[in-house]
Amino acid sequence: MSKHDSAVPSAPAHREIPLYIPDMPTAGELLPWLEKIDESRWYTNFGPLNRLFEETVRRYFPPTPAVHVTTVANGTLGLELALAAFDLPPRSAVLIPAFTFVATATAVVRAGLTPVLADFDPASWSLTPEIARVALEQIPIRVVMPVTTFGFPQPVTAWDAFSAETGVPVIIDAAGAWDSQPIGETTAVVFSLHATKNLSTGEGGIVASADPGFIERVRNTSNFGFDAGEVRHIGTNAKLSEYHAAVGLAMLARWQRRKADKFKLLQAYRDRLDKLGNPPVYQHGMARIVPSLLAVRLPEQSDVAALAGRLSEQGVLTRQWYYPPLYRHPAFAALPHAGELAVTREIAGQILGLPFHMGIAPTDMDYICFWLDRLRS
């Protein structure tokens, strides 16, 4: 045994450290809510649990601007219906980051519009108002859809100012940014409640805006477009069931406690990562929020795939979230780009998602950090 090996922390009790384990309510926590469904015998179509869930969600937002919300079957359908509510000409340009989950782009296409791929800012790992302004000088963008990369909130005041200045509306794809992303005066927000998010219903979503007419339009189109018994604007079925509303209510009942626990976990993780000889680079703003996912940048790795493979051999499961960037998927290869996407090309391949969930013990963090340090190139 070499001197080096003597420093290897003992392997975790479990064979592998999973990347993500959703932290969802147990059957026992769901039971009281399911009994309410037995009483109401209302199972979907904006039933009493859905209304209570919406009202509870609404109270999590800052008091101004007054927020209106409607639930949807999932965040992707929420984006599709929010985009459709603008009644834009077919194939109008929607600016999105090239570094995002594919749903950002599929939602634009399914709304009959054309995604235009933008670069991201190397500090926030996000499409910013500054990037959007430059893009708008080259391309007649009709909507900007920035993304809360890894759950980091977007600056709504800056986006409101962008819209006021340019006349271009902004919808934030706030997939994993529950509890950290406010709405703007004009900027609307769509959350995902997928199982990998801090607040989840298994599958679900929330559309939030200061504009009650916009929310009513999204709500109607989530129910085929019915408005007083008639279909005026064609929609689909994107309704959240009472079962999923029950899961959401059970999650909200314990969210503040879980948030505190997850924040502590993140601090403990960062304490260890920061002590490495070559600490990873974080997304700007890391100290202030509780992200759904923990991703770090390893600037020396031009492509972290090989590192992920070596970590996996040691039982540490990681993932290159949002990788490859959209333009490398066959379906998006022909999309227009706003500029060179130089930052995306340089940095996207250096970002690695580490195991981050409430099943991670201090010894797991020691183990992960040890191997991350040793196996980096």
Added chain:
Amino acid sequence: MSKHDSAVPSAPAHREIPLYIPDMPTAGELLPWLEKIDESRWYTNFGPLNRLFEETVRRYFPPTPAVHVTTVANGTLGLELALAAFDLPPRSAVLIPAFTFVATATAVVRAGLTPVLADFDPASWSLTPEIARVALEQIPIRVVMPVTTFGFPQPVTAWDAFSAETGVPVIIDAAGAWDSQPIGETTAVVFSLHATKNLSTGEGGIVASADPGFIERVRNTSNFGFDAGEVRHIGTNAKLSEYHAAVGLAMLARWQRRKADKFKLLQAYRDRLDKLGNPPVYQHGMARIVPSLLAVRLPEQSDVAALAGRLSEQGVLTRQWYYPPLYRHPAFAALPHAGELAVTREIAGQILGLPFHMGIAPTDMDYICFWLDRLRS
């Protein structure tokens, strides 16, 4: 009190007889399935309960042709993805009946195609292969999408023959026809699992076909279009959660017993309706199936809205299902028609949905039939 009044059956114990009460599993029936989710900690994305639900569903179909199934978040999204799987040119014509729930048409539009409205057959209340053949002589129809009106199955052998003869594929919008609608050799089927259906998950759907490639395409596009980690064909999120799969499994566990009970209810109802001085007209095939909904035709009523109002005053809640026909919704007013739609114009307004669910007692049926008879014009 007049002699006539003495024949009035006593009012039901409850103030009103509801049109429909979903017959869904109780919290207690769901609990063992939810405990399985606690064990797997898998909440969506084709988890173990979803796979078991799909396999259980598959075994309900006749052994030939071999059936492949995939679940979807709801039937409407199933139709959208099934239509998209044909890769047709934008705005290609899809023949659908004018007398159907609006989702049949919204799904066509959301798939980027153009609904062409067809008439229905006065016996089956359905778009038939004969009607489609006549339409095809006038309009270059690319897909036919007949509907299992009120849960009555479509003749798949005849539709297979239609496709073989014309080269035009057929997808059956089999919304409420669980357990009665087989798949064809070439004809695919999309079921809804909405709360108003005999088999329900609250919100959900099933796409079934003999073509494994077609089902794989629908499954991939229900998960954004991912195929081996890449997006080739753009999809959306239409995945069924493990919670909804749990509800489906609990329903299937008791379906045979419920089916027998509902069949008995239907017989008892028809015994009473058939004894009326002026019995209503049924959809052809009524004796053989257990529909999700019970609708009757009252040929003397040119519009049953007034009758429905008078019944409501007596505490009998009814509904003009699928009414008004699609062409009377603003969003569908400009759609092309295949022919005059003469039967739809004559008959659609004569059809009335009666209360039909397991909460209906024999005295309720007496009461409903008495007032239906007395209040008809």
